Amino acid sequence: MDVDPIIELRDIRKSFGAQRVLDGLNLAVRPGSVSVVIGRSGGGKSVLMKHVIGLMKPDSGQVLVEGQDTVPLTERQMTPVRRKFGMLFQEGALFDSMTVAGNVAFPLAEHTRLSRREIAGVVEDKLAAVGLGGMGYKMPSELSGGMRKRVGLARAIALDPKIVLFDEPTSGLDPVMAANINELILQTRDEFGATCLVISHDIRATFSIADEVFMLYDGRIIASGPPEAVRESADPVVRQFIRGEARGPITIA
């Protein structure tokens, strides 16, 4: 890699009891890229992402964010690191006690000294950016799954973070809505200049937006590179996963 990675995971190991989820995982994300981690359901993709943002600590290994190891940091020391991130959760994770506008305004009200008027302006801009202009008055419970994710994205980018994490942004959405979310991921990078780390088991969607693909299997990254390179990989596990075949080295445990 010719530029320093913005996120780097080094030899991460993580077990829950006897279950080993991450087992010597290495990963480096180039700044300004859309990097996609693919892997089967339950394979540890969300666990990986929680390590990146510090919601989980590894049993061993290093998590470097812009060169700084975040593993030894306390929750309070993590604050400046977290400010670099925005995260779109799998189901949106909207605060259901607040309106859509309240959700997007929340990080602004907590972390900036903007006036109410200014915040309302930013909120409207961000909602418009995800195609939900004028919907600020709705409650999260009134929204469809795709809309919730878009509100989640508006909230994630409210503070113009350097890095945006997407956990299964297109799962459970119809193909049109999924394509729409993919557009928004590219837009997040192009308009806001953010590095995007995306987790997905949706191969088709993934390959169309990725600059870099990482395949997670058995707790490790077994293949990485530009989508074309990974698509042509000779590794039987990668081939089976990408082609979606029932037969092969991947078995249902």
Add this chain to the structure above:
Amino acid sequence: MTRFFAWLGGGFLEAVAESGRMALLLWEAAVSLVRPPWRVGLFFRQMEFVGVNSLFVVLLTSLFTGMVLALQTYHAFRLFSAEGLVGATVALSMTRELGPVITALMVTGRAGSAIAAEIGTMRVTEQVDALAVMAISPVQYLVTPRVVAGLVMLPLLTVVSDFVGILGGYLVGVKMLGINGGIFMNRIYELVELSDIYNGLAKAAVFGVILALVGCYKGFYTSGGAEGVGRATTQAVVLASVLILASDYVLTSLMM
């Protein structure tokens, strides 16, 4: 046999671990209280939820408790021609014991369960993680205001409970059973000391912390979707009720 001891030991270890995690959560909540930012609105909202919204149910249960106490003691005391002491008995029972305990148990059922359900839902839908990701301490944002609300509001509700309980006793004793109202009240003034009331309020404050903390704790450690939220809610009510009654005994014996 070995398995029995393994089960017993396992349960004991789990109880110790759980107490430890709960104590840690309380400590974190307390530390968060002295650190900025102070979100005053959150505190008031929780005080309203825990306190004001529990007022009606506390009024009702305390009224009936005072009434039944008067009824029971009247029939017992009449055997010794000591009907005049009914008022003082009701007042002492309410201020020392029943006011705080009934209030705490009612608020546990109403607000403690709701706290567990609310935070548990936030946990399983990743809203708690979302707070952390936005660099907002979930303990400071969610736990501290609720524990403070329990600490402040339970004594206030208990004052109301004491008063209404005695009122209920008065209605039954004086208005229904015909005890002399002057004697009823005079005995109360003679026998109930301020320390009885203060001790009761101190207990109530402890109970308030317990029920809020247990609700937050069970919610915070919820896992397993909607079913898990239901489980957390039930467990919060049971555990808080047990802890309230157990700590009631300990506190009472310390105050004697």
